[in-house]
Amino acid sequence: MNLTLHIWRQKNTRSPGRFVRYEATSVEREMSFLEMLDQLNEKLLIQREEPIAFDSDCREGICGTCGMMINGVAHGPRRGATVCQLHMRYFRDGDVLRLEPWRDKAFPVIRDLVVDRRSLDDIIQAGGFISARTGSAPEANSIPVPKSSADLAMDAAACIGCGACVAACPNGSAALFTGAKISHLALMPPGQPERARRVIHMVTAMDQAGFGNCTMHRECEAVCPKEISVSFIAQMNREYLRANFKEREVVAPTAG
Amino acid sequence: MKEAVADRESPVAATAANTRSRHWLVVFFGSTVGKKVVMALTGAVGVGFILLHVSLNLLVYAGPATINGADKFLKSTGGWLWLARAILLGAVVLHIVTAYQLSRMSLGSRPVKYQQWEPVGSTFASRTMRWSGVLLALFIPLHVLHLATGALHPHFVPENVYRNVVSGFRVWYISVLYIFAMCLLALHLYHGAWSMFQSLGFNHPRYAGWIRPVATTFTIVVVLGFISIPVAVLLGAIS
Numbered sequence: 024m025n026l027t028l029h030i031w032r033q034k035n036t037r038s039p040g041r042f043v044r045y046e047a048t049s050v051e052r053e054m055s056f057l058e059m060l061d062q063l064n065e066k067l068l069i070q071r072e073e074p075i076a077f078d079s080d081c082r083e084g085i086c087g088t089c090g091m092m093i094n095g096v097a098h099g100p101r102r103g104a105t106v107c108q109l110h111m112r113y114f115r116d117g118d119v120l121r122l123e124p125w126r127d128k129a130f131p132v133i134r135d136l137v138v139d140r141r142s143l144d145d146i147i148q149a150g151g152f153i154s155a156r157t158g159s160a161p162e163a164n165s166i167p168v169p170k171s172s173a174d175l176a177m178d179a180a181a182c183i184g185c186g187a188c189v190a191a192c193p194n195g196s197a198a199l200f201t202g203a204k205i206s207h208l209a210l211m212p213p214g215q216p217e218r219a220r221r222v223i224h225m226v227t228a229m230d231q232a233g234f235g236n237c238t239m240h241r242e243c244e245a246v247c248p249k250e251i252s253v254s255f256i257a258q259m260n261r262e263y264l265r266a267n268f269k270e271r272e273v274v275a276p277t278a279g
Numbered sequence: 280m281k282e283a284v285a286d287r288e289s290p291v292a293a294t295a296a297n298t299r300s301r302h303w304l305v306v307f308f309g310s311t312v313g314k315k316v317v318m319a320l321t322g323a324v325g326v327g328f329i330l331l332h333v334s335l336n337l338l339v340y341a342g343p344a345t346i347n348g349a350d351k352f353l354k355s356t357g358g359w360l361w362l363a364r365a366i367l368l369g370a371v372v373l374h375i376v377t378a379y380q381l382s383r384m385s386l387g388s389r390p391v392k393y394q395q396w397e398p399v400g401s402t403f404a405s406r407t408m409r410w411s412g413v414l415l416a417l418f419i420p421l422h423v424l425h426l427a428t429g430a431l432h433p434h435f436v437p438e439n440v441y442r443n444v445v446s447g448f449r450v451w452y453i454s455v456l457y458i459f460a461m462c463l464l465a466l467h468l469y470h471g472a473w474s475m476f477q478s479l480g481f482n483h484p485r486y487a488g489w490i491r492p493v494a495t496t497f498t499i500v501v502v503l504g505f506i507s508i509p510v511a512v513l514l515g516a517i518s
Contacts, residue, residue: 042394095397121395128388191399193406195388196311226310235385236311238408239474245400254482261480263312267303 024050024116028063030075031123036131036139042121045075052112056099057082057089059111076135084108084248087183090190091136092123097187097246105185105248125190128233129197140186142232146201147184149228153208154216172210179207179258181249188243188251194235199243201229202259203251209262219266226263311384317377319475324370326472326497329464333504339517343441350440375416382409404470411467418460425453445512454509465502472497 026047033040047063054062057079064074080088084105091106093099099109114120124132129142180203188199205222208214214221237256244253307313335353338346353360398406421431426443429435434446448454472494476482482490511517 092393092395095393095395096399123393123395126389126391126393128390193396193401194385196385198311223306226312227306230309230311230384233388235388236315236381238381238385238405239470239477240398240401240405242398242400253477254487257477257480257482259480260312260315260478263310264316264480267307267313 024052024111024114024118026050026059026114026117027119029119029121030135031132032075032135033124033132035134040132040135050111052110054111055082055107056093056109056111057107076133076137078137079107082107085183087185090125090185090187092121092125092190094121095123097125097191098185098248102245103248103250105183105187108248125186127186127189127195129195130186130189138186140184142234143184143186143189143197143200145232146197146225146228147204149224150204150208150221151217151224153213155213166212168212176207176210179203179210179251179255182207182247182251183249185248187246187248189234191242191246192235192237193240193242194238196237196243197229197232197234198237198256198259199247199251199253201225202253202255202257205262206255206258209258218262219270222259222262222266226259311381314377314381315478317373318381319478321370321374321377322471322475324366325374326468326475328367329468329501330497333501336508337504339441339444339508340511343439346441346444347439350438371416371419375412378409378412402470404466405474407466408470411463414463415460415467418456418463422457422460444508445517448509448512451513454513457509458506461502461505464505465498468498468501469495 028045028047029042030045031040032043045063045067047059050059050062057077060075060077067074077091078088080086082089084107087105089105089107090098093106093109098104098106099113101109101113122136124130124136125138125140126132127138130138130140133139182200182203184200186200189195189197192198205225208221209218239253239256241253244251301309308317335346335349338349404411424431426432426440426447429437429443432443432447434443436442448457473491476490508517
């Protein structure tokens with residue numbers, strides 16, 4: 024199949040970007056979206072043109088490195104999949120596709136479709152440590168965890184930090200990401216000692232990074248490659264209220 | 280590519296300093312989560328008020344004596360009525376101020392807009408909350424001046440609610456304006472009456488599945504209740 028691509032080209036963070044039209048020819052249905060771009064880049068290299076920069080690493084949908092807007096939808100038309108797991112059989116011959124990088128104040132474009140997502144790392148870092156015994160592994164049954172909590176924590180921990188939630192949100196909010204990260208530790212016993220300070224620090228870091236706020240559009244949930252539920256945003260709100268009004272732990276940060 | 284992502288101040292240190300140096304209430308109400316709590320609680324006050332308002336409005340179908348009697352009773356409570364009005368006004372002001380602050384954050388979070396963006400999870404109501412909110416904020420003072428104080432009502436009779444409603448809604452364009460405003464209220468409530476539970480963290484599996492249908496039913500019943508009155512006046516069912 025042959026496709027027409029309008030791809031955002033931007034040299035670096037400071038320079039202005041623009042859309043450039045490319046023709047992707049002899050695309051196979053079995054290719055992933057990124058392989059289709061690889062093929063286009065090889066063609067560009069032969070023509071001595073600058074290849075299109077995009078992020079990718081594992082290419083099996085578990086690392087969270089890849090991601091872009093395809094025709095206005097984060098990670099493209101396939102639900103519950105990253106762009107590397109989006110195969111060309113989801114498109115038809117002659118399709119016109121617009122590829123844009125994630126756009127948010129907290130996600131400056133580094134080059135073309137590559138954005139700097141360190142603000143998500145900042146939120147994680149602000150969460151700090153968990154108190155866990157190091158050394159040899161503890162006896163497996165010494166910390167009982169209800170199956171329902173383990174399942175729910177796993178659902179939240181499935182977040183790969185790709186940033187699609189932020190990219191899709193009309194408010195540019197990182198609430199789903201932050202909510203998932205706060206929830207998965209709040210649901211498990213090792214996350215309890217720092218539970219209150221963690222949520223306060225992570226929400227503060229989220230706000231400082233310049234993200235918007237959640238108005239429950241549920242766009243994030245719809246594009247999340249791991250199909251993480253907005254119920255984790257409600258849990259973040261609940262954790263935040265709990266930390267402020269119920270938790271007796273003195274919320275004095277020790278991280279410096 | 281290196282210089283593009285130059286080293287910044289440690290976010291952990293900045294966050295720690297930020298939460299340590301300020302009073303916890305300042306941190307709470309300064310955060311997006313705290314502000315959403317304000318939106319939800321003030322919105323809940325509004326939901327309660329609307330439920331009371333529509334219930335009293337429907338007394339119009341019981342005739343002039345009933346609704347005028349209810350009006351007389353409310354006004355006889357004196358200080359309590361003013362307390363309720365103060366709470367309501369406070370809630371409205373907080374709701375608007377917080378909405379303004381939150382909207383500024385959200386609108387500022389995407390300096391470069393998408394060339395193309397397609398909705399896949401949101402609703403028309405959720406995407407128009409700011410529009411419905413602003414238009415309702417413009418409608419409410421007009422409505423108070425029209426049917427409560429009578430300043431904008433050409434045939435206002437003090438202490439005769441029934442008469443004022445009938446003569447007010449007989450003007451067709453006034454009725455159309457009210458019906459349009461109630462459609463905006465429907466949009467605002469459809470999203471707000473559901474999302475306020477999310478903002479407050481209420482989503483236990485036991486009742487989470489009920490919030491959406493209850494909010495939808497509430498919106499439909501309330502708005503149809505409000506709209507029925509100008510329609511009944513225009514059709515001559517109430518005169």
